[in-house]
Amino acid sequence: xxxxxxxxxxxxxxxxxxxxxxxxxxxxxxxxxxxxxxxxxxxxxxxxxxxxxxxxxxxxxxxxxxxxxxxxxxxxxxxxxxxxxxxxxxxxxxxxxxxxxxxxxxxxxxxxxxxxxxxxxxxxxxxxxxxxxxxxxxxxxxxxxxxxxxxxxxxxxxxxxxxxxxxxxxxxxxxxxxxxxxxxxxxxxxxxxxxxxxxxxxxxxxxxxxxxxxxxxxxxxxxxxxxxxxxxxxxxxxxxxxxxxxxxxxxxxxxxxxxxxxxxxxxxxxxxxxxxxxxxxxxxxxxxxxxxxxxxxxxxxxxxxxxxxxxxxxxxxxxxxxxxxxxxxxxxxxxxxxxxxxxxxxxxxxxxxxxxxxxxxxxxxxxxxxxxxxxxxxxx
Numbered sequence: 001x002x003x004x005x006x007x008x009x010x011x012x013x014x015x016x017x018x019x020x021x022x023x024x025x026x027x028x029x030x031x032x033x034x035x036x037x038x039x040x041x042x043x044x045x046x047x048x049x050x051x052x053x054x055x056x057x058x059x060x061x062x063x064x065x066x067x068x069x070x071x072x073x074x075x076x077x078x079x080x081x082x083x084x085x086x087x088x089x090x091x092x093x094x095x096x097x098x099x100x101x102x103x104x105x106x107x108x109x110x111x112x113x114x115x116x117x118x119x120x121x122x123x124x125x126x127x128x129x130x131x132x133x134x135x136x137x138x139x140x141x142x143x144x145x146x147x148x149x150x151x152x153x154x155x156x157x158x159x160x161x162x163x164x165x166x167x168x169x170x171x172x173x174x175x176x177x178x179x180x181x182x183x184x185x186x187x188x189x190x191x192x193x194x195x196x197x198x199x200x201x202x203x204x205x206x207x208x209x210x211x212x213x214x215x216x217x218x219x220x221x222x223x224x225x226x227x228x229x230x231x232x233x234x235x236x237x238x239x240x241x242x243x244x245x246x247x248x249x250x251x252x253x254x255x256x257x258x259x260x261x262x263x264x265x266x267x268x269x270x271x272x273x274x275x276x277x278x279x280x281x282x283x284x285x286x287x288x289x290x291x292x293x294x295x296x297x298x299x300x301x302x303x304x305x306x307x308x309x310x311x312x313x314x315x316x317x318x319x320x321x322x323x324x325x326x327x328x329x330x331x332x333x334x335x336x337x338x339x340x341x342x343x344x345x346x347x348x349x350x351x352x353x354x355x356x357x358x359x360x361x362x363x364x365x366x367x368x369x370x371x372x373x374x375x376x377x378x379x380x
Contacts, residue, residue: 026080041068060102092116097139101146121171192266195251203265222276222284231270281314288344309336310344
């Protein structure tokens with residue numbers, strides 16, 4: 001399995017878990033949690049200001065309202081971590097349980113348990129929902145036991161908790177479905193649909209990230225670009241369907257010949273590329289030579305036998321950008337074509353004497369003195 005299927009498999013992991021919470025989700029949960037506490041406190045204060053046949057709970061509501069505002073401040077200014085989120089959910093259930101315990105009469109007060117349950121279901125997935133169910137049931141049951149004035153406690157608990165469970169499950173299922181659709185869209189947007197390799201945009205994004213990692217860790221990194229030789233003649237003689245099969249054939253060879261950490265891509269037409277992480281130019285040349293022979297050997301009996309020209313370059317300076325490396329690799333690829341195709345050429349910085357003599361900043365060196373001779377074929 002190459003690097004691409006591994007990345008796709010990770011994207012398609014089923015079931016949203018707490019470890020999947022993104023920084024954006026944490027920011028949204030901070031806002032949501034703060035708003036819930038403020039809304040709850042405001043509601044309690046409003047109740048104390050309205051006419052009430054039984055105002056015995058107003059003093060407790062006032063204290064709980066102030067406590068809710070304190071919780072809101074903490075939720076807003078506390079560090080945004082999954083552990084803080086879980087602790088806030090538990091605190092929220094205890095807080096609502098305290099409101100239910102002192103409410104006279106209960107009316108719709110237990111429905112407040114839906115608020116943190118929705119938050120857990122939407123942002124924290126199945127584990128978060130399980131935490132919400134446990135927290136709401138324990139806190140709700142304890143509150144009803146404490147509230148001696150509550151009538152029909154068992155019926156109230158059963159009916160309210162049924163609503164909480166249904167709403168929580170529904171939101172979790174909908175969120176997982178949305179996440180699945182987003183993963184599919186991301187996969188479609190990042191993948192070349194003909195070959196299954198990553199496309200140019202994704203290749204450039206990954207390469208920039210790998211370049212930054214290579215700079216940070218001082219590890220080598222090489223880039224190779226590949227171009228199928230005389231590919232146009234395959235389309236002209238055998239049709240575009242056979243041309244597509246040739247592209248998929250080469251993509252399969254490219255995918256199965258690389259390591260898990262390498263990233264093969266189709267970057268346009270019959271042109272492919274690969275990030276070779278942790279590999280210097282010499283190692284990239286060894287890989288390229290093996291691929292050259294493999295392509296020739298395994299496609300020699302195909303309807304459209306293939307050969308490929310390869311351009312290689314290595315990051316030699318921390319200042320090397322993606323554009324600089326791709327330009328160097330393209331120069332090497334052009335030189336491979338110029339020298340007769342079916343070969344690999346590496347572009348490396350010229351020595352001071354070479355620079356002075358030729359004026360060229362790049363030295364173009366064939367990967368092997370031994371030319372890989374293409375067989376007599378049109379697609380050579």
